[in-house]
Amino acid sequence: MGDNLISVNNVSVNFDYQENFISKKQKIHAVNNINIKIKKGSFFGLVGESGSGKTTLGRAILGANKISSGNVIFHDDERDYDLTDMNKQDLKEYRKKAQLIFQDPYAALSPRMTVRDIIAEPLEVMRITNSRQETDERVRDIAAKCRLNIEHLRRFPHAFSGGQRQRISIARALVSNPKFIVADESVAALDVSIQADILNLLKQLQTELNLTYLFISHDLSVVAHVCDVVAVMYLGHIVEMGPSRELFKNPKHSYTKALLSSIPSIDPEKRSEAIELKGEIPSALNPPPGCVFRTRCPNPGVDCKGGEIKMGLIEVEPGHWVDQCCVL
Amino acid sequence: MSHLLEVKNLDVKFDTDEGRITAVENISLSVDQGEVLGIVGESGSGKSVTAKSIMKLNPGNTSYNEDAEIILDNENVLQFTSKQDLKKIRGGKVSMIFQEPMASFAPAIKIGAQMVEQLLIHKNINKEEAKSISINMLKRVGIADAEKRFNQYAFELSGGMRQRAMIAMALSTMPKLLLADEPTTALDVTIQAQVINLIKDIIKEYQMGVIFITHDLGVIAQVADHVAVMYLGSVVEKGPVNEILKNPKHPYTKGLLQALPDINNLDAPLSPIPGNIPSPLDRPTGCVFRTRCPHHNTEGKDGKIEMKLIEVEPGHWVDQCGIKCGQNG
Numbered sequence: 001m002g003d004n005l006i007s008v009n010n011v012s013v014n015f016d017y018q019e020n021f022i023s024k025k026q027k028i029h030a031v032n033n034i035n036i037k038i039k040k041g042s043f044f045g046l047v048g049e050s051g052s053g054k055t056t057l058g059r060a061i062l063g064a065n066k067i068s069s070g071n072v073i074f075h076d077d078e079r080d081y082d083l084t085d086m087n088k089q090d091l092k093e094y095r096k097k098a099q100l101i102f103q104d105p106y107a108a109l110s111p112r113m114t115v116r117d118i119i120a121e122p123l124e125v126m127r128i129t130n131s132r133q134e135t136d137e138r139v140r141d142i143a144a145k146c147r148l149n150i151e152h153l154r155r156f157p158h159a160f161s162g163g164q165r166q167r168i169s170i171a172r173a174l175v176s177n178p179k180f181i182v183a184d185e186s187v188a189a190l191d192v193s194i195q196a197d198i199l200n201l202l203k204q205l206q207t208e209l210n211l212t213y214l215f216i217s218h219d220l221s222v223v224a225h226v227c228d229v230v231a232v233m234y235l236g237h238i239v240e241m242g243p244s245r246e247l248f249k250n251p252k253h254s255y256t257k258a259l260l261s262s263i264p265s266i267d268p269e270k271r272s273e274a275i276e277l278k279g280e281i282p283s284a285l286n287p288p289p290g291c292v293f294r295t296r297c298p299n300p301g302v303d304c305k306g307g308e309i310k311m312g313l314i315e316v317e318p319g320h321w322v323d324q325c326c327v328l
Numbered sequence: 329m330s331h332l333l334e335v336k337n338l339d340v341k342f343d344t345d346e347g348r349i350t351a352v353e354n355i356s357l358s359v360d361q362g363e364v365l366g367i368v369g370e371s372g373s374g375k376s377v378t379a380k381s382i383m384k385l386n387p388g389n390t391s392y393n394e395d396a397e398i399i400l401d402n403e404n405v406l407q408f409t410s411k412q413d414l415k416k417i418r419g420g421k422v423s424m425i426f427q428e429p430m431a432s433f434a435p436a437i438k439i440g441a442q443m444v445e446q447l448l449i450h451k452n453i454n455k456e457e458a459k460s461i462s463i464n465m466l467k468r469v470g471i472a473d474a475e476k477r478f479n480q481y482a483f484e485l486s487g488g489m490r491q492r493a494m495i496a497m498a499l500s501t502m503p504k505l506l507l508a509d510e511p512t513t514a515l516d517v518t519i520q521a522q523v524i525n526l527i528k529d530i531i532k533e534y535q536m537g538v539i540f541i542t543h544d545l546g547v548i549a550q551v552a553d554h555v556a557v558m559y560l561g562s563v564v565e566k567g568p569v570n571e572i573l574k575n576p577k578h579p580y581t582k583g584l585l586q587a588l589p590d591i592n593n594l595d596a597p598l599s600p601i602p603g604n605i606p607s608p609l610d611r612p613t614g615c616v617f618r619t620r621c622p623h624h625n626t627e628g629k630d631g632k633i634e635m636k637l638i639e640v641e642p643g644h645w646v647d648q649c650g651i652k653c654g655q656n657g
C-alpha cells in the first residue's frame with residue numbers, strides 16, 4: 001500500500017431510527033459504500049452540504065463511529081490497523097495516531113481547565129508521559145509550534161480570542177504526536193483573517209510534523225486553497241473525487257457544478273450565475289433510488305429518472321473519479 | 329430627496345462591570361428606498377449593535393450620545409419612548425431577520441399564529457385578512473404547502489425552510505426597512521444562493537431599504553449596492569460596492585480582501601491581518617486600526633491622527649488616517 005496512509009474500503013454507516021416506540025424500525029443511510037485512499041502527507045478535502053455524511057465518515061475513520069460494513073485500514077510504518085478488527089491495545093495505539101480537531105473552539109474547551117491542562121489531558125488520559133516534567137515539556141513544545149505563548153498556558157480559555165482558542169484545540173490534538181488528523185469544520189466559525197491564520201498554521205504544521213489531514217468543510221473556496229485532493233459528498237455518497245485543481249477547473253458531476261456555481265463571487269459585476277438547486281438535501285431515511293442527486297438535479301438525463309443506473313465511481317481522467325450515473 | 333434612513337454621528341456605549349465599553353463610535357450611514365447597504369467587518373466590530381440601535385433594541389445598560397440622530401422617514405428614532413412610537417420601529421416600519429431563525433419564533437406557538445398576531449398589532453385588519461396575507465407571504469417566499477406550514481411549529485421545518493418562514497414573517501407587515509443580520513451565515517452555499525435570490529427579488533418587488541450585515545465579502549458583492557466597512561466600532565471606509573471591492577483604499581479593507589480565499593485565484597497566498605482585535609475596553613485612540621496596520625507612519629502609530637471620513641471619489645469615503653498613512657500599501 002506504499003504511499004497510502006488510509007484506505008477506506010466499501011464503507012457504509014447506518015443508524016437505527018424509530019420515530020416512536022410503535023412505529024417500525026428504519027435505517028438512516030448516513031454513509032454508503034465509500035471507497036477512498038488518503039495518501040501520506042495529503043491534505044484531503046471532503047465537501048458537501050450539511051447532512052451529506054462528512055462528519056459520520058470522518059468519525060468512522062477515527063474509530064469513533066461504528067462501521068456497518070466494509071473496513072478502514074490505517075497503514076502505519078510497521079503494520080496495518082484494520083479498524084473493524086482491533087483489540088483494546090490496538091485501539092489505544094490508534095487513538096494516539098489519529099486525532100480530531102473540533103469545529104467550535106468555544107464549546108470544545110472546558111472553561112475550568114487551564115490551557116496547560118487542556119493541552120496535557122490527552123497525554124495523561126492515554127498515559128503517554130511518565131512524569132509531570134515530561135508532560136510539561138511536551139505541552140510547551142507543541143504550544144510553541146502552535147504559536148501560543150508560555151504565559152498563555154496558565155490562563156483559562158475564556159480569556160482568549162476565537163483564533164487563539166482554535167490554536168489551543170490544535171495543540172491538544174497534536175500533543176500525542178499523531179500522524180493523521182481529522183479537521184471537521186475547523187475554521188467555519190472564524191473570521192476571514194483568523195481563518196487565514198489557522199489555515200496557514202495547519203499547512204506549516206503539516207510539513208513540520210509530517211501530518212496527513214482529512215479536512216472536512218462546507219466552504220469550497222477554503223478547500224480549493226488548502227487541499228490537494230477533494231471528494232464531493234452528497235447524501236452518503238461520494239459523487240466526484242480528484243486532484244483539487246483539476247476538480248475545481250473541470251467539474252464533471254452536476255452536483256459539483258451546482259455547488260461551485262453557488263459560491264458567491266467576490267466580483268460585484270458577476271452576479272447570480274448560480275445554478276440554483278431547488279429544495280434541500282432529502283432525508284437519509286429514504287434516499288432516492290439510482291442517482292441520489294436526481295430529485296434536485298437541474299438537468300437530469302433520460303436514464304437518470306428511472307433510477308436504473310447504480311451509483312459507483314469511474315475514473316474519467318487519471319485520478320479524477322465521477323459517479324457513473326452522471327457520465328454514462 | 330431625503331433618505332429613507334439616515335444615521336448621524338452615532339455613538340453606542342455599554343456600562344459593564346469592567347467599565348464603559350465603546351461599541352460604536354461616530355458612525356454615519358444612509359439607506360434609500362430599494363437600496364441594499366451592506367455592513368461588513370470582523371466579529372465584534374459593532375454591526376449588530378448598529379442595527380439594534382435602529383430598533384432601539386439594545387439592552388438597559390446602553391447609552392447613546394446626545395447629538396446622535398437616527399432619522400427614519402423624517403422622525404428621530406432615538407427620541408422614541410412611547411409604546412406607540414416603538415411599535416413603529418419594531419415590526420412596523422422596520423423588521424429584522426437573524427442568522428438563527430429560531431430567534432424569531434416562539435417555540436411553542438405555531439408559525440401562522442405568530443404571523444397573524446404580528447399583523448394584528450401593526451395593521452388595521454381582521455384575523456381572516458391577516459391569515460390570508462400570511463399564507464400568501466409564505467407562498468411568496470417559496471414555501472410549498474403553505475397552508476400546512478401555517479399550522480406547524482418552527483422546529484418542524486428544515487433549516488432552509490425556517491429561514492424562509494422568518495423572512496415571510498418579517499416581510500408580511502410590509503416594512504420600509506429590513507435589517508438582515510447574517511441571514512445566510514449558517515446556511516449551505518446552495519441554500520444561501522436561494523435565500524440571496526429571494527431577498528433580491530423581494531427588494532425589487534416591494535422597494536424596501538435593506539441593511540444586510542455579513543462578514544462574507546462574497547455575499548456583499550452579490551447583494552449590496554453600497555458597503556460600509558466597520559472595525560472596532562468605526563466605519564473606516566464606505567461607498568458603492570464596486571468601488572470598495574475593486575478599489576479599496578483603507579488598509580483594513582485591503583487586509584480583509586487579502587485574507588479571503590478566492591476560488592478564482594488559487595495561487596494567491598492567504599494573508600491574515602497581523603495581531604488581534606483589541607478589546608473594546610482598550611480601544612486605541614486616534615486611528616482604531618493602528619495596532620494592527622502594516623502601513624502606519626509615526627503620527628498614525630502614536631494615535632495623533634484623528635479619525636474622519638474623507639470623500640476620495642464620488643460617494644467613496646475613507647478614513648483620513650487610512651489615506652495619509654496607507655498610501656504606499
Ligand SMILES: Nc1ncnc2c1ncn2[C@@H]1O[C@H](COP(=O)(O)OP(=O)(O)OP(=O)(O)O)[C@@H](O)[C@H]1O
Nearest residue numbers: 342349351370371372373374375376377378387608
Ligand atoms: N449588551 C452589551 N453589553 C456590553 N457589551 C456589548 C453588548 N452588546 C454588544 N457589546 C459589545 O459591543 C461590541 C460590538 O458588538 P456587535 O454584536 O455589534 O458585533 P458584531 O459586529 O455584530 O459581531 P459578530 O460578527 O460577532 O456578530 C462587542 O465588543 C460586543 O462585545
Ligand SMILES: Nc1ncnc2c1ncn2[C@@H]1O[C@H](COP(=O)(O)OP(=O)(O)O)[C@@H](O)[C@H]1O
Nearest residue numbers: 015028030049050051052053054055056057284
Ligand atoms: N448518531 C446518529 N444517529 C442518527 N443519525 C445520525 C447520527 N449521526 C448522523 N446522523 C445522520 O446521518 C446523516 C449524515 O450526517 P453527518 O455525517 O453529520 O453529515 P455532515 O457532517 O455532512 O453534515 C444525516 O442524515 C444525519 O442526520
Ligand code: SF4
Nearest residue numbers: 291294297304325326
Ligand atoms: S446522474 Fe443524472 S440525475 Fe444524477 S446528477 Fe447526473 S445528470 Fe443529474
Ligand code: SF4
Nearest residue numbers: 615621624628649653
Ligand atoms: S492611521 Fe495609520 S494605522 Fe491607521 S489605518 Fe492609517 S495607515 Fe493604518
Ligand SMILES: [Mg+2]
Nearest residue numbers: 051054055056
Ligand atoms: Mg458535520
Ligand SMILES: [Mg+2]
Nearest residue numbers: 375376377509
Ligand atoms: Mg453580530
